[in-house]
Amino acid sequence: MFPLLANASLDTDQTIAATRLLLHIAHVDGAQTAEEVALIRSFYEGAGEGATWPDFASLQPVRAGEFSQTFGEPAQRDLVVAFCLMVAYADGTLSADELSAVAAVAAGIGMPPARVDELLALVKDHMLAQFARLPDAASVATVARELG
Numbered sequence: 205m206f207p208l209l210a211n212a213s214l215d216t217d218q219t220i221a222a223t224r225l226l227l228h229i230a231h232v233d234g235a236q237t238a239e240e241v242a243l244i245r246s247f248y249e250g251a252g253e254g255a256t257w258p259d260f261a262s263l264q265p266v267r268a269g270e271f272s273q274t275f276g277e278p279a280q281r282d283l284v285v286a287f288c289l290m291v292a293y294a295d296g297t298l299s300a301d302e303l304s305a306v307a308a309v310a311a312g313i314g315m316p317p318a319r320v321d322e323l324l325a326l327v328k329d330h331m332l333a334q335f336a337r338l339p340d341a342a343s344v345a346t347v348a349r350e351l352g
Contacts, residue, residue, distance in 0.1 A: 212279035219251045220258065221274045222284045225309050227265035229291045232305040239294040247287055269312045281315045282323060289327040 214222060226244045230236035248260050275281045288309050292302035303324075310320045 212277065212283040214251060214275075214280060214283070216257060218274055218280065219248065220263065221266075221271045222287065223248045223260075223263055224266040225271065225284060226287055226291050227263060228267060229288045229302060229305055229309065230294075231265050232292070232302050233295075233299055237295040240291050243287075243291055243294050267308070267312065272312055272314065275313050281310070281313050282319070284313060285310045285315055285320060286323050286327055289324055290331075293327065293331065 223244060226247065227236070230240040230244060245260055248257075248263070275284055285306065288306045289298070292298045292306055307317065307320055310317070
């Protein structure tokens with residue numbers, strides 16, 4: 205599990221807002237991929253167990269400015285931005301446009317740019333850790349180079 209997820213929780217409105225921000229990130233490079241949608245759906249449906257929430261398919265992407273006061277705790281902002289970064293990476297690469305969009309989301313919800321850089325490093329470490337158990341060290345090294 206990603207380490208930041210244990211320290212934050214979102215209420216229904218915050219989860220819907222976060223999901224809409226994630227959908228925005230998925231659309232930055234022109235089209236959302238199946239991997240991006242699966243990750244976002246997992247986030248949304250995992251948070252709403254037992255609740256009656258809007259259907260995932262009815263949610264529309266939105267820019268961060270609408271939610272400037274929605275995530276009051278630093279841990280909540282960390283969770284949202286970390287997931288934005290994971291969605292951006294879900295198609296295999298983090299483009300300059302996606303990173304710029306994540307930075308805009310972070311600024312829109314009140315996160316300092318330095319924290320985005322810290323979260324980016326944590327997300328990269330987390331992603332590499334998922335591969336560390338593989339027997340092919342050369343492939344893991346290749347992935348590490350591609351992550352930057």
